[in-house]
Amino acid sequence: MLLRDVLAELASVHWSSLDDELCAIAERTTTALSADRVSIWRYDVTRSAMRCALLWEGERRPLPATELSERGTPAYWQAVHEDRTLAIDNARTSPALAELRATYVEPLGIGAMLDSGIRVRGDALGIVCVEQRGAAREWTLREQDFVASIADRVGMAFLIDKERRLTAKLEFAQRMESLGLMAGGIAHDFNNYLGVILTNAELAFEHSSGEQRDELSAIIDATRRATSLTRKLLAVARKDVVHPQPVNVGDAIRAFLPMVERGAPSGVRVALSLAKDPLVISVDPTFFDQLLLNLVTNAYHAMPGGGVVTIETGLVVEPGTTPLYGIGDLPAVAEGRFARITVRDSGHGIPKELLGHVFEPFFTTKGADGTGLGLSVVYGGVRQHGGYITVESQPEHGATFDVFLPLSDV
Ligand SMILES: Nc1ncnc2c1ncn2[C@@H]1O[C@H](COP(=O)(O)OP(=O)(O)OP(=O)(O)O)[C@@H](O)[C@H]1O
Ligand SMILES: [Mg+2]
Known part of the structure; x- marks a missing residue:
């Protein structure tokens, strides 16, 4: 297939998810260029490092732990940002890859590499990286152009995904x-x-x-x-009257623990992982207990065969990241310092199509045993306290609820 036709085909399909689209792009790119590996890298929030978002090698592969950073690989970083594409014919001798030779190029047997920056509306979002194993290879101008267009395609996919989320x-x-x-x-x-x-x-x-x-x-x-x-x-409906007062999150959780432990079904363990430094929030103590009780009870229900519920806390400064399936009004606009209270379980998880509904009043999958109000009470209260809540879940691998409540000034 001509490179041009590959681009036309990719542009003509309506993908239902970012993931599907990235896989299709990586797969077509690998085939069209007879390359061995294609990876897509994205900047983290600080923009000084990139993490792999997809690795394709005949099929989707587990993501490498490697992080590309300006500090760790300055020569590569500069080379990849200098031009529209970075064509490396011989990976073993290229000065741009000197820093990556021993840890990356040699172990993987990479012979040639063709990279292009992903840019959308003047914003750099990451890179697309095409690799060939074995011998060196001279990348033609046409191939370089192609990878630049592929990077545009990926940028467009990121943009559409962002709009879809919004x-x-x-x-x-x-x-x-x-x-x-x-x-x-x-x-x-x-x-x-x-x-x-x-x-x-x-x-x-x-x-x-x-x-x-x-x-x-x-x-x-x-x-x-x-x-x-x-x-x-x-x-x-957030019409409840709340009486916020300074509450030390760690103390409140520790005080609450015996009560939830008593209610734990057999085979279920509650583990704490609390931040060392005190986190003081301004919250109605009754609501705070209710929040924990609801989240932990839901976790219990999700683990009929036993498992672990972890309650974790941490400090979050200006959260700017949106979790994959996060729902809630908007980390993007949240500013300031928040206490994060995470309740994670190892239960059956929540199917993707239901994730957006769990906070709705009366939404329950427990039939007559549930009112479907637990999480909506939590949601309403969290919003009332100026915080937000997100949920992430991989079916069969449990669910994670992250609550962010603003630290009090005192
Ligand atoms: N930790 C979890 N794991 C899996 N599913 C969950 C979890 N937490 C909530 N859910 C899903 O979200 C739904 C809504 O939860 P919510 O707490 O609002 O109501 P409920 O638990 O069904 O009823 P109630 O809280 O009145 O007992 C649940 O029925 C369940 O399907
Ligand atoms: Mg519940």
């Missing part, structure tokens, strides 16, 4: 907002009626005796349960 986030925020409004609107009035019912039932209970007492006590019980449900709905 749209998904916006839709999610709107959905949460309207569901929250509805839940909150009903709950508010309902809660007032329940208050009247409860007060009167309690009064009647005081004045009653015998069988009537049993009946009234059943009414009181049910009303209390209904009240707790409407409180959840109010929390979802």
